[in-house]
Amino acid sequence: MRRSRRDNGSRDDTLQQLRDxxxxxxxFAAIGGFDPAFFLYYxxxxxxxRMQEAGWRCVLQPAARALHPxxxxxxxxxxxxxxxQxxxxxxxxxxxxRYVSG
Structure with a gap:
């Protein structure tokens, strides 16, 4: 887990990150996780x-980055x-x- 600026590495900080x-x-569990029909894309x-259909809210985080080892x-x-392709x-x-032609 990435530490926030407020995070001093204490047990309480780690527990709060887990709670978050x-x-x-x-x-993720409520919608059944990843659908194996989709691979690499979409x-x-x-x-x-599926989260929206289940009543959850999705938010775009433009600053997020994915790193490949x-x-x-x-x-x-x-x-x-x-x-x-x-x-x-x-x-x-x-x-x-599934989602456009209904």
């Missing part, structure tokens, strides 16, 4: 839409490009069918 994350864990859209994902190749198209189609 419990509602998020409850929401997982975040699906999570937010090692600094990279897959090495570029024709195979990797094909796999990414396949999963993007597949996940997009599932999302459109």
């Amino acid at each position: 994350h419990v509602p998020h864990a409850r929401a 997982e975040d859209d699906d999570l937010c839409l 090692g600094g990279a994902s897959s090495a570029p190749s024709v195979r990797t490009t094909f796999i990414k 396949f999963h993007y198209a597949r996940s997009r189609q599932i999302a459109l069918q």
Whole structure:
């Protein structure tokens, strides 16, 4: 867990950080977590839409950053490009069918 400016590393600070994350864990569990139908793409859209349907609120955090250990994902190749394009198209189609065409 990342420490806040107020965090002095005490047990109380750690417990408060855990308490702050419990509602998020409850929401995630309430909607059944990640849907295995989505892979690589549209997982975040699906999570937010299912959370909204369940009465939870999703908030965009523009300052959030995702870090890949090692600094990279897959090495570029024709195979990797094909796999990414396949999963993007597949996940997009599932999302459109599920959430747009009703």
